[in-house]
Amino acid sequence: MKKILFLFALIVCSAAVQNAMAQKKVIHQLRIYEIFDNNKAAFHKRFEEHAQRIMKNYGFHIVAMWESKSDKKTEFVYLLEWTDIPTLQDSWAKFMKDEEWKEIKRQTGKLHGQLVGEIQDRILTATPYSPVQGVDEMQEQH
Incomplete structure (x- = not known):
C-alpha cells in the first residue's frame, strides 16, 4: 500500500512540475556581434567587467555566451531570457541610454578602436514541440 501511495504522489508531483513548466513562458533573444581578432580581448573584458x-541593473538575464569563428569572421553570441516583449524593449532602451555605459563605450573605443561590427538581434519563438516553451504573443508581433 505504501508503494502505491508513493507512486501516486510521484505521479501527482511530476504532473504538477510539468504543468508549472508549461505555464512558465519566456522569450529568448539571440544577440550576435561581429568582433575583431585584433581587439577581441578588449571586447571580452568590456563585456565581462x-x-x-x-x-x-536593467533586468537582463543572460542565459549563455559563446564565441563563434568561421574563416570569414569572429562572433560573440549570447542568449537572453525575458518575461515579455515590453520588458525586453524597455530594458534595452534604458541600457542604451545609461550614461556609465555610454562613457565606457567611448573610452574603450578611444583606446582600442571599434570593438563591434555588425550586430544581429533575433527574437526566438519556440516551436510547439520544443522542450523550451515560447510565448504565443510573439507570433502575433512577427
Missing part, C-alpha cells in the same frame, strides 16, 4: 554588470 562592464556590460554584464550594467545590464543586470
